[in-house]
Amino acid sequence: MRADDQSSGNEWFPDDSDEGERATGDGESDEYDESSPDQQASDDPAVQAGERNVAAWHPVAAASGYPPDSPSSASRPPPRMLPGDERAPLRILAVGDIFGGPGRDVARAMIPRLRRERSIDLVIANGENAAGGRGLTRSTADELFGAGIDVLTLGNHTWSQREMETVLKDETLPILRPLNYPPGVPGRGFLDLHVRGTRVRVVSLMGRVFMGESLDDAFRTMDDLLQITPDDAAVFVDFHAEATSEKVAMGWHLDGRVSAVWGTHTHVPTADARILPSGTAFVTDLGMTGPQNSIIGSAVPQVLQRFLTGMPVRFTVATGPATFNAVIIEIDRRTRRGRGIWRRDHWDVVL
Numbered sequence: 032m033r034a035d036d037q038s039s040g041n042e043w044f045p046d047d048s049d050e051g052e053r054a055t056g057d058g059e060s061d062e063y064d065e066s067s068p069d070q071q072a073s074d075d076p077a078v079q080a081g082e083r084n085v086a087a088w089h090p091v092a093a094a095s096g097y098p099p100d101s102p103s104s105a106s107r108p109p110p111r112m113l114p115g116d117e118r119a120p121l122r123i124l125a126v127g128d129i130f131g132g133p134g135r136d137v138a139r140a141m142i143p144r145l146r147r148e149r150s151i152d153l154v155i156a157n158g159e160n161a162a163g164g165r166g167l168t169r170s171t172a173d174e175l176f177g178a179g180i181d182v183l184t185l186g187n188h189t190w191s192q193r194e195m196e197t198v199l200k201d202e203t204l205p206i207l208r209p210l211n212y213p214p215g216v217p218g219r220g221f222l223d224l225h226v227r228g229t230r231v232r233v234v235s236l237m238g239r240v241f242m243g244e245s246l247d248d249a250f251r252t253m254d255d256l257l258q259i260t261p262d263d264a265a266v267f268v269d270f271h272a273e274a275t276s277e278k279v280a281m282g283w284h285l286d287g288r289v290s291a292v293w294g295t296h297t298h299v300p301t302a303d304a305r306i307l308p309s310g311t312a313f314v315t316d317l318g319m320t321g322p323q324n325s326i327i328g329s330a331v332p333q334v335l336q337r338f339l340t341g342m343p344v345r346f347t348v349a350t351g352p353a354t355f356n357a358v359i360i361e362i363d364r365r366t367r368r369g370r371g372i373w374r375r376d377h378w379d380v381v382l
């Protein structure tokens with residue numbers, strides 16, 4: 032995508048006069064199925080058990096103050112083209128940190144089915160624990176792309192596997208390391224796609240509270256990125272951070288300026304998925320896709336020993352049933368606002 036190929040106007044989310052009509056679901060209901068992804072597949076046992084999280088629509092405050100500057104981005108590869116129906120809203124599946132072999136296995140089992148059954152257009156997953164619980168490799172990334180993941184984001188385990196410095200230099204691969212690493216660090220922090228005719232910008236970002244990393248300010252990094260983001264782009268942000276307060280703060284900082292913000296890193300899902308007042312879909316943490324009977328992915332005995340004795344212990348990936356933690360986010364393609372966000376968690380998946 033060229034950053035200078037932009038629509039006119041400075042407001043990211045236009046303050047349309049028909050907002051009230053669309054808020055009731057009347058506006059485009061003849062063009063696509065207005066029901067939620069869960070409602071469309073009510074034979075799902077999880078749905079029948081009441082697993083549903085339909086966010087309400089809120090009045091929209093127009094964002095402003097983001098002039099469309101035009102620095103060259105010609106060195107980046109062109110957007111990938113993904114097929115689909117031009118009329119329907121965008122549906123994004125955001126998948127929590129994929130942990131080790133069990134995480135990759137459950138990703139392979141769940142993602143193709145969800146793509147098919149929930150009409151998912153784009154799958155974004157955090158892959159920072161995919162290789163033995165620590166980092167990502169080219170082969171584990173390829174395995175996850177084969178499972179139907181379109182973009183992989185990373186976090187504090189970006190450099191845990193030695194080969195990643197080389198892997199991240201290959202900009203044909205849709206793998207992102209956090210955008211707010213200092214200048215000169217290999218790789219890139221955002222990626223532009225065209226999904227069913229809609230510009231999409233995916234961002235990997237990392238927090239600074241309790242993370243122990245040398246990072247630039249994530250908030251101002253996003254401000255700078257939005258200065259060079261086309262007005263008509265839907266922006267999705269994986270904010271990899273420890274502190275819930277920092278993640279919630281990022282949601283509010285970006286509300287009305289991006290389509291969705293979700294947190295990763297803690298491996299524990301949060302129950303606060305919602306649409307923020309100015310239209311950004313948000314959840315504090317997606318959770319984890321990996322072994323369920325574990326301590327955030329690692330085998331229980333070793334981690335417990337570390338806590339009980341303080342001695343150095345080598346952690347291993349836990350075995351047994353797996354959990355799949357993710358959300359489906361639905362975006363209005365015209366306004367890029369979130370229409371809804373639903374948790375799609377599956378527990379005790381036996382493979």
Ligand SMILES: [Fe+2]
Binds near residue numbers: 186187271295296
């Ligand atoms: Fe992490």
Ligand SMILES: [Fe+2]
Binds near residue numbers: 186296297
């Ligand atoms: Fe993680």
